[in-house]
Amino acid sequence: MNDNLASYSTFAPYYRTLLSHRSHAEPIARLLTELLTPAHHRLLDAACGQGNLSYFEELPGRTVYGSDGSHHMIEFLKADPTLASRYEHVIECEWKALPSLFRAHGKFDAIFFLGNAISHVRNLDELRQIVADCRVRGLNDGGLLIFDMREWRLEDGGSGLTEPGRTENVKRLILREEPGDVCLQIFDECRYNSDHQIIDYYVEEDGKPIAEAEFSYLMVRPKEVISLVESVGFEIRYSGKPDNYPYFAICGEAIT
Template identity: 30%
Template sequence: MLDYEAEAAHYDETRGGVPRAAAAAGAVLRLLPPGTRTLLDLACGTGLVTERIVRPGLTVYGADAAHAMLRVASVRLPGRTVRADARRLPLPAGALDAVSAVWLLHLVPFTEEIVAEAARVLRPGGVLLTTVDKDASHDVGSDIDALLRPHRSHAEGRDGARRVTALAAAHGLDPAPGTRFTGHGQGATPRGTATRLRRGYYASWFHGTDTDAAALGAALAALPDQDRPRPEPGYRLARFVRRG
C-alpha cells in the first residue's frame, strides 16, 4: 500500500487532477437522495473530490488517516476535516445522511469493518456510496486488459461488487441503483502497469507465488507503445440504503 504521507505533495497531478475529481463528485451528487443534509467523505485525501460535492443545503466533511493529506484537505475544506480511521469514526450512531468512499475499499484488507462503521453512523434511509470493482474498470478491451483479465477473474478484489453487496446486507444496508463515471487521465500504460506489478499492487492475484507474476511482467514489457495510455476507465459507484 502506498505511503500517503509521502504521496500528498503530488497526489492530485498523478491521479487525473480536477477532471477526474469532478467526475467522481458529480457521480456522488447524482446518487444523493433529496433532503440529504450531511455527508462524510471517507479517505478524502487532499479533498479534491470532496470540495466538489456541493449543492444547496448539503454540508460535506472529509476524514482521512494521513496527516499530510489532511493538511491539504483542510485548506479546501476549512473546519470540515477530521483525522480518523474509517473503521472507528468519532461519531454517534445515526449521525449522518450519507457516507461516501471513493477509491477506498480496493486498497484495504478490512472492507467489512469500513462497511460496518458506515452503516453504524448512517441514519435509517441514509446512503453509503462506494466505488466497486475498481481494478476491473481499467483497460477494458485493451491489450493490457487481455493480459490481466485471466488473473483478475480468479481473484475478486477487496472491493468486488458481489462481496461488498453481501457485506452491506449483513450490516443493514440494501442495494439501490448506482451510476458510473469516467476516470479522466487514468488510462494505463504497459510500463506503468508493470511497475505496479513489481511493487506488489496485484499480489493478491497470485497467492504469494512469483512465477505467474514474472510471466505477466514479461508479457507487459513486450507490448508495443510502452508509454501510450490505453482507454480511460469507467468506474462504478454503488449505492446502499440503511434500513429503517
C-alpha cells in the first residue's frame, strides 16, 4: 500500500477533477442505503480520500468517521468545509494502523472501503489482516464490513486475470478540461504482472507533462475474497454487482 500512498500524494491535486467525471457517488449511496439499518449508526469510511463521493447526504442521522492513509488526500478534504463537515472526525491512518484508531475511537457499527480502494493491498495476507482487525477490534457484534472491487476475469486464451475489456499498453485520454486559458489533460495506461493491475496516470497542462502517478491493484476472484471474509468470522450478507454499480460489492456481518 505504501507505494500507492506516494502516488496519491502526487496525484492529489488532480484527483477531484478526475473523479468529478465519474458517476460513482449515486450508486454507492444506493448500496449503503440498502445494506445499512437504523442500528448501524456509527460508521467508519476507512478509505475516505478527499471525501468527495458525497454519499453521506443519503445517510442522515448517522455519525461518520473518515480515515485515509494519504496525508495529502486528507489535507484536501480538510480544506473543503462542506465535505469535511460530513465527518465527525477525519483521521490520517494507514490500514495497518487501524487497531490504533479503534483503540482511540472505539468500535463501529459498519466499516467500509469503497471505490475499489481495498484492491490497493499487496497480497491476500495483507487483506486478511485488515479484515481480521476490523472483525476483532473494529466492529461491534452485528456490525458490517462493506467493500468493493473490480470483477477480475480470466479472458479467453489469457494466462491470468485482467479487467474485462482492458488491454495492456493502451494510452487513453480520460479527461480534457479547459479552465480559463489552461488545457488540462489526464491520460491513463494499463499493464499487468502476475497478480496486479498497474495503472499509470499522466497529467499534462497545455501539452506539457506536469505529473505522473502509478497505482497498483491486487487481482483476485471475488469468490476467494468471500472465502477469506468468512474465514475470520463474518457471514456474507450480500455479494454481487448492483445495477449501475461500477464494482463487485461484498458485505459481511460480524457474527459471534
